[in-house]
Amino acid sequence: MIGRRRSAGGRTALLLLLLIPAELPGQAAGGMGRDRSSPGPAPVGNRLVWRGDSPPGLERIAALLAPVLWFSADEPLILRGQLPLPHPHPCDAPADRGIVYYQVARIRLRSDRRIGPPPWEGEELFANVHGMALRYFFYYRQDFGFHPHLHDLELVEMEVSLDRPQDGAYTVRLERIIGFAHGTDWYANELVVDDDIRLPPVILVEEGKHASCPDRNADGLYTPGYDVNRRVHDAWGVRDVLGSGFLLASGFQSSMMKPRQPRFRVFPPETPGRPPEPASSLQVTSEGVLGNYELRASERIGTCAEMNPEGEFLLRAMKEHGFGAGRAPEQYRYEILKELREPLSGTHGLLPSIGFRWDRKPGLSFTLRGFDLREVYAVPKINWFGSDFSVEAMLTRSAAQFFTWYASAGLAREMLPVARDSRYESRQWTPASELGIKLRTRITGKRRLFALGYGFAGLRVGLRFSGFNEVRRTRLAVEVGPGVW
Numbered sequence: 001m002i003g004r005r006r007s008a009g010g011r012t013a014l015l016l017l018l019l020i021p022a023e024l025p026g027q028a029a030g031g032m033g034r035d036r037s038s039p040g041p042a043p044v045g046n047r048l049v050w051r052g053d054s055p056p057g058l059e060r061i062a063a064l065l066a067p068v069l070w071f072s073a074d075e076p077l078i079l080r081g082q083l084p085l086p087h088p089h090p091c092d093a094p095a096d097r098g099i100v101y102y103q104v105a106r107i108r109l110r111s112d113r114r115i116g117p118p119p120w121e122g123e124e125l126f127a128n129v130h131g132m133a134l135r136y137f138f139y140y141r142q143d144f145g146f147h148p149h150l151h152d153l154e155l156v157e158m159e160v161s162l163d164r165p166q167d168g169a170y171t172v173r174l175e176r177i178i179g180f181a182h183g184t185d186w187y188a189n190e191l192v193v194d195d196d197i198r199l200p201p202v203i204l205v206e207e208g209k210h211a212s213c214p215d216r217n218a219d220g221l222y223t224p225g226y227d228v229n230r231r232v233h234d235a236w237g238v239r240d241v242l243g244s245g246f247l248l249a250s251g252f253q254s255s256m257m258k259p260r261q262p263r264f265r266v267f268p269p270e271t272p273g274r275p276p277e278p279a280s281s282l283q284v285t286s287e288g289v290l291g292n293y294e295l296r297a298s299e300r301i302g303t304c305a306e307m308n309p310e311g312e313f314l315l316r317a318m319k320e321h322g323f324g325a326g327r328a329p330e331q332y333r334y335e336i337l338k339e340l341r342e343p344l345s346g347t348h349g350l351l352p353s354i355g356f357r358w359d360r361k362p363g364l365s366f367t368l369r370g371f372d373l374r375e376v377y378a379v380p381k382i383n384w385f386g387s388d389f390s391v392e393a394m395l396t397r398s399a400a401q402f403f404t405w406y407a408s409a410g411l412a413r414e415m416l417p418v419a420r421d422s423r424y425e426s427r428q429w430t431p432a433s434e435l436g437i438k439l440r441t442r443i444t445g446k447r448r449l450f451a452l453g454y455g456f457a458g459l460r461v462g463l464r465f466s467g468f469n470e471v472r473r474t475r476l477a478v479e480v481g482p483g484v485w
């Protein structure tokens with residue numbers, strides 16, 4: 001009897017599936033839930049930001065991607081009543097709500113034809129632009145805790161791709177979110193977006209210091225490897241302990257972050273077609289939130305005369321981050337051209353770092369850009385001592401942390417004994433390996449001139465081995481110089 005009931009139930013389910021239409025009337029292709037002429041919000045679990053017959057302009061795209069900001073309950077600016085957040089820029093008009101600024105930082109073109117300055121309408125934008133990096137800026141009057149200062153300008157960068165009409169629809173897709181942290185690309189919280197992203201994007205704001213970090217599933221917690229999936233061990237994460245002036249370690253630890261409470265969120269302005277505010281893991285309503293901020297273009301913000309003595313700090317931050325009037329976006333057609341223009345200390349720089357090396361005699365070490373393998377980096381490396389040299393691959397867990405281990409292996413051409421107990425040496429090809437520790441520190445200000453422009457410098461100390469089955473020479477190797485790895 002049980003078997004016959006299951007069989008009848010299966011035939012009934014199959015009949016119902018055949019009777020249900022493949023696409024409900026008015027449902028757009030791609031899962032948007034509305035007809036393409038009236039695009040609706042992207043569903044949860046979809047990086048598709050826009051799909052419609054009419055292409056959106058820059059202002060519309062910026063409004064659709066505007067993030068939710070999630071503060072700590074112990075944020076000093078909230079406890080001191082310095083609301084609303086974020087604050088308006090001191091050179092901008094005051095406001096009765098928080099202010100977030102947006103500006104285009106980079107443009108990848110479809111052809112060699114450069115696009116003019118904004119505002120950009122939809123047709124012009126989609127005809128000329130393959131993708132762009134859109135920056136959102138958050139200004140806070142004060143930074144607290146470790147090295148406090150006035151004028152804190154923070155930012156999040158979102159990379160989007162624009163597709164021209166295909167099957168009668170224009171599409172905008174979110175590809176990457178980068179939350180900048182404390183002035184170096186190596187600490188940036190970078191998320192390559194997948195289809196499980198919650199829209200609009202949620203950004204966790206570090207307590208007191210205000211570094212930004214994407215929250216992929218909007219649960220109010222930072223999960224390394226999930227909320228950030230590039231350079232995981234070097235990513236800053238959310239270190240709320242810095243707001244109290246205390247740092248536990250150079251790498252992120254879960255005890256550094258305080259779980260977020262839903263009532264301390266600041267939402268973007270109401271925009272037709274924008275995805276709904278994501279629910280938190282606690283499944284509470286948006287009652288008690290810090291309100292909605294206003295979105296403004298930063299191109300209209302210049303420098304102003306009335307600044308306190310620390311205004312120079314803000315002006316440097318504006319220049320470094322490309323904020324304000326007169327900051328034209330970088331335009332390029334091919335990714336390789338962008339990478340060649342990266343600074344030496346950047347995470348995508350192609351030029352090698354050069355260090356002094358001692359391995360029985362003085363020489364040089366050339367370290368190329370590493371490959372991010374999630375758990376470790378694989379770094380091509382060349383050691384040169386005149387007629388002796390080696391080509392090898394180095395593995396290390398971190399590029400920019402203060403302390404970590406490293407291991408390398410490869411082929412070397414060097415002077416070795418012709419036999420085990422021989423006093424005579426000849427230049428031979430041999431396997432070579434090395435195991436040791438690495439110390440790194442940041443280089444800032446004018447001291448970077450002595451570090452050849454790199455943002456880091458450090459020391460490597462390791463044991464060097466020649467040979468494979470038979471280790472023919474073991475010695476200490478020391479390396480010092482600028483750069484990461």
